[in-house]
Amino acid sequence: MRNEFDVVIVGGGLVGLALARALAGSGLDLALVEPRPAPGELPADAAWDSRIYAVSPGSAAFLERCGAWQRLAPERVTRVEAMRVYGDGAGARLEFDAYDAGLRELAFIAEGNRLQQALWAGVREQEIRVFCPSTWTALDIAADRAVLRLDDGAEISARLVVGADGAESRVRVEAGIAMTPGDYQQLGVVANFSCEKPHHGVAFQWFMREGVLALLPLPGDRVSMVWSIARERGQELLALAAQELAAEVETASRGALGALRLVTAAAAFPLKLQRVTQFAKPRFALVGDAAHNVHPLAGQGMNLGFRDARALAEMLAERGEWRDCGDYALLKLVADNGAQVEASVGPVAAGAEVDLGAPL
Ligand SMILES: Cc1cc2nc3c(=O)[nH]c(=O)nc-3n(C[C@H](O)[C@H](O)[C@H](O)COP(=O)(O)OP(=O)(O)OC[C@H]3O[C@@H](n4cnc5c(N)ncnc54)[C@H](O)[C@@H]3O)c2cc1C
Numbered sequence: 182m183r184n185e186f187d188v189v190i191v192g193g194g195l196v197g198l199a200l201a202r203a204l205a206g207s208g209l210d211l212a213l214v215e216p217r218p219a220p221g222e223l224p225a226d227a228a229w230d231s232r233i234y235a236v237s238p239g240s241a242a243f244l245e246r247c248g249a250w251q252r253l254a255p256e257r258v259t260r261v262e263a264m265r266v267y268g269d270g271a272g273a274r275l276e277f278d279a280y281d282a283g284l285r286e287l288a289f290i291a292e293g294n295r296l297q298q299a300l301w302a303g304v305r306e307q308e309i310r311v312f313c314p315s316t317w318t319a320l321d322i323a324a325d326r327a328v329l330r331l332d333d334g335a336e337i338s339a340r341l342v343v344g345a346d347g348a349e350s351r352v353r354v355e356a357g358i359a360m361t362p363g364d365y366q367q368l369g370v371v372a373n374f375s376c377e378k379p380h381h382g383v384a385f386q387w388f389m390r391e392g393v394l395a396l397l398p399l400p401g402d403r404v405s406m407v408w409s410i411a412r413e414r415g416q417e418l419l420a421l422a423a424q425e426l427a428a429e430v431e432t433a434s435r436g437a438l439g440a441l442r443l444v445t446a447a448a449a450f451p452l453k454l455q456r457v458t459q460f461a462k463p464r465f466a467l468v469g470d471a472a473h474n475v476h477p478l479a480g481q482g483m484n485l486g487f488r489d490a491r492a493l494a495e496m497l498a499e500r501g502e503w504r505d506c507g508d509y510a511l512l513k514l515v516a517d518n519g520a521q522v523e524a525s526v527g528p529v530a531a532g533a534e535v536d537l538g539a540p541l
Pocket of ligand 1: 196197348351352370450451481485
């Protein structure tokens with residue numbers, strides 16, 4: 182069995198998969214390691230995933246180049262045509278319209294499980310060695326190669342290892358890269374509802390003393406909620422019966438969409454603000470949540486991760502065949518660019534700016 186590669190990607194979440202697919206065809210020998218089994222086929226009429234993503238037009242174009250976007254059924258993707266953002270005070274309101282900006286849409290809304298499935302399908306079509314489900318026990322980074330020991334005892338080596346294993350990245354720790362820990366002490370409570378009044382493709386957000394509530398448009402009469410709220414209050418919301426939760430959301434959203442009915446059970450995710458001290462070192466680079474974690478209020482975390490993947494893939498494709506893909510001088514160029522992008526998104530994560538339409 183082949184065990185020497187140019188690039189090994191550790192983590193097959195949305196960002197790791199997109200990177201693998203973006204690198205395919207570059208002439209690099211690729212491997213991907215993911216502990217969770219790849220998702221099976223989803224029935225066309227399956228219930229709506231509670232993990233919904235605002236995908237920027239730039240990310241959608243990148244996913245199309247990765248052969249994934251066109252695999253999504255159009256009837257399960259919504260165009261965000263406008264945003265209405267409300268503050269606590271009477272009359273505090275911001276509006277963004279795609280039409281006014283000369284755009285077709287500000288963003289798209291798509292389901293996490295369908296995006297995963299589309300990216301996996303694209304990866305399977307390519308000559309990428311997939312170790313899945315598979316975990317690893319050790320990473321050794323030497324001057325000429327990095328070696329990953331898999332849990333079955335096999336060793337795979339690469340000129341470059343990319344950590345795409347999410348916010349709690351183990352590979353980042355093994356590589357000796359520190360993360361500045363930050364915790365909003367909040368949960369992101371997500372659920373899908375059907376709504377009485379039409380949403381007209383509008384994404385709503387309410388900035389309230391107790392947190393930020395977003396209702397994002399889904400096809401038909403459905404909306405997806407992301408309510409960023411203090412941890413204890415989030416736990417209370419999770420414990421509510423379906424009707425009680427719908428009533429709470431109706432009140433918090435000031436009845437903007439009329440009566441709500443829960444269609445996908447609520448789930449919650451801890452919200453963190455984390456930054457790494459460095460994005461890369463010789464033979465090692467980080468992408469996605471393994472490199473940065475931002476508040477979901479601007480819907481940018483995954484979009485930032487795709488930006489990392491795109492920048493790294495472009496740099497590796499353009500590097501020239503003579504150049505080692507794990508060369509730190511090369512990786513540092515991408516990393517410095519990543520740091521600039523992150524710095525520009527910092528104010529968004531802090532709530533100063535909401536720019537769903539910014540193309541990557
Ligand atoms: C409530 C909420 C709403 C959000 N909404 C949006 C949005 O609308 N738009 C947006 O752009 N972003 C959004 N985000 C952010 C987005 O979810 C993340 O930025 C994105 O999922 C990060 O993807 P990733 O592939 O880097 O990491 P992950 O999705 O965490 O994937 C990591 C992968 O690594 C694997 N893994 C774990 N441990 C190991 C290991 N030891 N070895 C190998 N593999 C491992 C995991 O199984 C997983 O497949 C939201 C976040 C939250 C919490």
